[in-house]
Each structure stands twice: as C-alpha cells, then as structure tokens.
Amino acid sequence: MKGNIYVTQPSMPSYEEYCEAIRPLWESRWLTNMGDMHNELETRLCGILGSPQTVLFTNGHLALEAAIQAFGFPRGGEVITTPFTFASTTNAIIRSGLVPVFCDILADDCTLDPGKVEALVTERTVAILPVHVYGHICDVEALGEIARRHSLKLIFDAAHAFGTSLNGTPVGAFGDASMFSFHATKVFNTIEGGAVCVRDESLRRRLDDLKNFGIRDAETVVCAGGNAKMNEFQAAMGLCNLRHFEQERSRRAALVMAYRERLTGLDGITLPLPRKGTEANYSYMPVIFDGWKRSRDEVAARLAGEGIFARKYFHPLTSSYPFCSGGAVTPVAQHISENILTLPLHSGLGVEDVERICEVL
Ligand SMILES: *Cc1c(COP(=O)(O)O)cnc(C)c1O
Numbered sequence: 001m002k003g004n005i006y007v008t009q010p011s012m013p014s015y016e017e018y019c020e021a022i023r024p025l026w027e028s029r030w031l032t033n034m035g036d037m038h039n040e041l042e043t044r045l046c047g048i049l050g051s052p053q054t055v056l057f058t059n060g061h062l063a064l065e066a067a068i069q070a071f072g073f074p075r076g077g078e079v080i081t082t083p084f085t086f087a088s089t090t091n092a093i094i095r096s097g098l099v100p101v102f103c104d105i106l107a108d109d110c111t112l113d114p115g116k117v118e119a120l121v122t123e124r125t126v127a128i129l130p131v132h133v134y135g136h137i138c139d140v141e142a143l144g145e146i147a148r149r150h151s152l153k154l155i156f157d158a159a160h161a162f163g164t165s166l167n168g169t170p171v172g173a174f175g176d177a178s179m180f181s182f183h184a185t186k187v188f189n190t191i192e193g194g195a196v197c198v199r200d201e202s203l204r205r206r207l208d209d210l211k212n213f214g215i216r217d218a219e220t221v222v223c224a225g226g227n228a229k230m231n232e233f234q235a236a237m238g239l240c241n242l243r244h245f246e247q248e249r250s251r252r253a254a255l256v257m258a259y260r261e262r263l264t265g266l267d268g269i270t271l272p273l274p275r276k277g278t279e280a281n282y283s284y285m286p287v288i289f290d291g292w293k294r295s296r297d298e299v300a301a302r303l304a305g306e307g308i309f310a311r312k313y314f315h316p317l318t319s320s321y322p323f324c325s326g327g328a329v330t331p332v333a334q335h336i337s338e339n340i341l342t343l344p345l346h347s348g349l350g351v352e353d354v355e356r357i358c359e360v361l
Contacts, residue, residue, distance in 0.1 A: 004307040005353055009346040010184040011248050013240035021236040030232065033212075037235035041190075044242060048163065049180065050170025051197035053204040056235070057211055060159050060181025060194030062228035064092040066210040067177040067196045068127070070203050071153050073098060077126035080152075082112045083319035084333040085131045088181075089157045090318035093129065101125070102319040102328035110134065110272050110286070110336060114142035118150075127153040132161035132171060133314075134284040134342075135187070136274040140166065140174040147175075155179070158197075160283050162188045163249060167277040172197035182238060187252070187283040188245055190238035193230050251347040252282035258351045259285055259343065262358040268292030269361075272340075284313065285345040288336060296339045299361065306360050313342040 012018070025031060032038075038056055045054040057063035068079075075097040081089060083102040093100045101120050106113045112130035128147055130138045138156070147154040154174075159181035161171045172178050182193035196207055206223075209216070214225035241248075263269050268291035274280050289296045296312070303310050315337045319328040343357060 004309065005344045005349065005357065006309050006346075007311045007342060007344050008185045009348045010189055011241060011244065011347055013237075013244065017240050018237065021240050022233060025232055025236075032229055032231035034229070035232040035235070037232045037239060038230055041230075041235045041238045041242075042195075044239070045195060048170065048242075049172030049178075049195070049197050050165070051172040051178070051199065053198045053201065054172070055196050055198070055204060055207040055211065056230040057194040057196065057228045058230050058234070059192045059228070060179060060183060061088045061092060062211070062226070063181070063194035063196050064088060064157060064159075064179040065096055066207050066228060067155055067179050067198075068092055068096045068098065068129075069210060070177070070196075070198075070206040071127070073126040073153075076124065078122060078124045079127045079129050080117055080120050080125060081129040082131050082133070082333070083317035083328060083330055084110055084314050084337060085133060085157065085318055086159070086314065087318060087321070088159070089129065089131055090321065090324065094323070098126065099124075100319075100324065102317075102330055104330040105333045105336070106139075107332050107336070108272060109136040109275055111136050111138040112143065113332070114139045114146060117143070117146050121146075121150050121152070125150065125152055127155055129155045129157060131157040131159070132164070134272065134274075134286055135160045135162075135164050135281045136272065137161065137164055137166045137171055137174075137278050139275070144175065153177075159186065159194075161281065162186065162283075163245060163281040164274075165279045166275070177203070182234075187248065187281050188238075188241055190230065190234040190241070193234045193238060248347050249281055252345060253280070255345055255349055255351065255354055256282045256285060258354040259358070262354070263287065263361070266292075282345070285343040286313070287341055287343055288339050289341065290335075290339050296341050300341055303357070303360055308344060308357055308360065310341045310343050312340070315340070
C-alpha cells in the first residue's frame with residue numbers, strides 16, 4: 001500500500017536545530033513584543049525581499065489588513081482586485097471598510113489583467129490590489145503606470161511570492177506595499193506569520209502602530225491599532241527555515257521540472273507559467289484541464305481515490321461569496337477556476353511521486 005500524498009507539507013528544520021534556536025528564550029524570558037529574533041528576522045527579510053522597510057506580523061491576513069489600513073483610505077473607497085485568490089485578499093478589503101471591484105485575469109499566468117483595470121476606475125477608486133498568484137509576478141510595470149496615472153495606491157498580495165524576483169529585482173520592491181504570508185503551508189514559514197514591505201519610513205511607523213495597539217510608549221497611544229505582533233517562537237522558526245530556503249527552492253524546482261517534462265505538450269493540459277525574467281519559488285504546481293479526456297473534478301476525484309490529494313486553488317472565485325455584491329464579469333477567471341487543479345508539491349516528495357501522479361492523469 002503506497003502512502004498518501006498531500007498537496008503540501010510544511011518545511012521544518014530539525015527538532016534539534018529549532019530547540020537550539022529557542023534556548024535563549026528561557027534565559028531572557030522575552031517571548032514577544034519585538035524581541036531580538038523578531039528584529040533579526042525583519043532585517044534579514046529586508047535584504048531577501050528587496051525592501052528598505054519590512055514589518056513582521058503574526059499572520060499574513062492581519063499584515064494585509066494593516067497594509068490596506070495604513071493608507072487611511074476613506075470608507076467605501078473602491079479597490080480593484082482579482083477574484084482568483086484566497087478568501088483573505090477579498091476579506092481584508094471588506095474588513096477595512098472598502099469595496100472590492102473585481103477585474104479579470106490573464107490566461108497565461110493567472111495574474112490581474114492590466115488591460116482590463118482602467119475601465120473599472122471611478123472617482124471612488126482608491127487602490128489596485130493584485131495578487132502574485134502561485135508566485136507569478138504580476139505585470140508590475142503596466143499596473144504601476146495605471147496607478148500613477150490615476151493617483152491610486154498599488155498594494156500587492158505577495159502571499160505566494162516569497163523569494164521571487166523579476167529581472168533581478170526582488171518582489172518586495174514593487175508597488176506602494178507588498179504583503180507576504182509565512183503560514184505553515186507557504187514556501188517559507190514561521191508557523192503562522194506574515195510581513196509587509198514598504199519603502200516609506202512614515203508608512204513603516206504606521207504599520208508598527210497598527211500591529212501593537214497604536215502604542216508608542218508607556219503613556220502614548222497614537223491610533224486605534226490592534227494586536228498582530230509576531231512572537232519569538234515564530235521568528236525563531238523563520239530564522240531556521242531561512243537557512244534551508246535555497247535547498248527547499250531547488251528541491252521544488254526539480255519536482256516542477258519533472259512535472260513539466262511529463263505534462264508539457266499534452267492536448268487538453270495547460271500549465272500556467274511565470275512571466276519571462278522571473279526567478280521562481282516553485283510554490284505551487286497549477287494545471288488547467290481544458291479539453292482533457294476527463295474534467296478537472298473527475299481528475300481530482302480519481303487522484304483522491306489513489307490517496308493523492310490535489311486542491312482546486314482557486315475555486316470558487318471570491319466574487320461569488322454571498323457577502324460580495326455580484327455582477328462582476330470575469331470570464332477568464334471563471335473558466336480557469338472551473339478547470340484548474342494544483343497538484344502536490346513539497347520538498348518531502350520525490351520524482352517517483354511525481355511519476356505516480358502523472359501516471360494516474
Ligand atoms: C495564505 C494567503 C493569505 C493569508 O495569509 P495567512 O498567513 O494564512 O493569514 C493571503 N492571500 C493569499 C493569496 C494567500 O494564499
């Protein structure tokens with residue numbers, strides 16, 4: 001009996017490595033509130049993500065809410081965004097008192113289609129919030145140009161994009177702000193965790209306020225911030241996992257190459273790929289079954305029957321949630337959402353697992 005294969009599996013340091021990393025906490029008893037490891041991780045991430053300011057959060061979702069709220073948009077402002085994403089993106093907009101306006105995506109990499117953004121701009125639009133979905137970096141140049149032309153903020157959901165770069169520029173350098181998720185299932189994890197990259201010092205201060213009750217010092221509270229601080233145990237996990245990230249990336253790259261070798265050129269199978277010039281992180285293995293012998297749902301069920309668990313990322317579209325006002329016309333996103341499956345991909349798999357999966361297909 002072969003073992004089950006899951007879509008993902010958290011990468012972890014050895015037990016001994018993590019224990020060694022957290023040992024100092026038993027001496028200092030400094031468990032949270034911007035401790036040494038938190039601050040070291042922030043500094044390290046600035047270099048990797050290519051941003052002068054990186055602010056850590058306890059999870060990616062609260063990081064995204066803070067990134068949105070840091071700009072102080074008027075209530076009811078419209079945010080042009082993609083429906084082809086995880087619930088977090090859309091919910092963060094709504095929970096910040098803003099209105100998501102859904103724009104269609106590009107068929108080849110599933111990122112926001114810049115050619116369809118401008119038609120959605122109104123006098124209420126305050127920002128564009130695209131997603132570097134699967135770690136595929138958006139058309140940052142075209143989106144930046146539109147944002148500039150209409151004086152809109154450009155906030156990236158870069159939850160999937162840790163470690164990627166475009167023509168040598170690390171992904172955290174694009175737009176006015178970028179949010180990263182370090183959830184256990186992401187390519188780099190701090191158990192739960194997240195970060196926001198910004199360039200501007202005053203935005204950085206605002207993010208620091210939002211994650212710690214707006215407290216500047218013992219007697220000064222400057223805004224109605226919440227609590228979204230990353231603790232030292234999370235930061236320690238991050239510092240350990242950082243040491244192994246390049247190995248993680250190359251193991252995943254080998255598996256992705258094995259998948260591509262077997263699936264490229266098959267009639268009815270399309271592989272969405274990152275744009276030219278991207279250094280990828282191989283975070284997901286999305287496959288579109290369009291005109292294949294079996295539908296996406298049949299493929300998923302058949303794989304599950306063999307103990308292989310793929311995920312319908314992203315189905316349904318977030319625009320179909322009952323609390324989102326309908327009416328969005330995004331035919332490309334709709335079609336992809338109905339036909340896409342992300343296949344198992346994590347460093348615990350071997351090429352023989354990829355072969356087994358492709359055999360079932
Ligand atoms: C994971 C994810 C988030 C939220 O991150 P958490 O760390 O899980 O809170 C936001 N957006 C996208 C696209 C994600 O995949």
